[in-house]
Amino acid sequence: MAMTSSTPQRHTGQEKYQRGTRSYTMSHIRGKDTGIELMVRSYLFSRGLRFRKNDKRYPGHPDVVLPRWHTIVFVNGCFWHAHEHCDKHSTPKSNVEFWSKKLLRNRERDAEQQAALREAGWRVLVVWECELDRSHREQRLKLLYEQITAHPLAEAQTSTLDRDDDPLN
Secondary structure (H helix, E strand, O other), X not given: OOOOOOOOOOOOOOOOOOOOHHHHHHHXXXXXXXXXXXXXXXXXXXXXXXOEEOOOOOOOOOOEEEHHHOEEEEEEOOOOOOOOOOOOOOOOOOOHHHHHHHHHHHHHHHHHHHHHXXXXXXXXXXXXXXXXXXXXXXXXXXXXXXXXXXOHHHHHHHHHHHHHOOOOO
């Protein structure tokens, strides 16, 4: 005689990960030196820009700090930073309340940190993961370089420093 359970089985659908592997997988997601960060830094370096990376002295530990240009660049993953109107961002179907709160808090924290940096006089640029897909990558990286080097504050500071710090004058 077969026994039947009186409690209904909860249908969870097909799980992407086997039980116990989700935590392991999530623990290996990198917080810095991601593929998109390496791509941006490599491009900027190849164009002659020198920078600091993940500098802990600034709010948000920016991915790229360009002191000469007084510019900070964040390279954001669309999922983790809740990029609005982006195909790469979607709220997970399981544990919706947790993920909604977490991703909303990430977005709020990003806004607070960027506001603090702007208040301190930094120019803040954000590059999104979706902007670096194959079809947009070259155009976005060129635009980023132009945004950095076209900053008039850096040019004014450089020309002032050249005149004031010149020991021959």
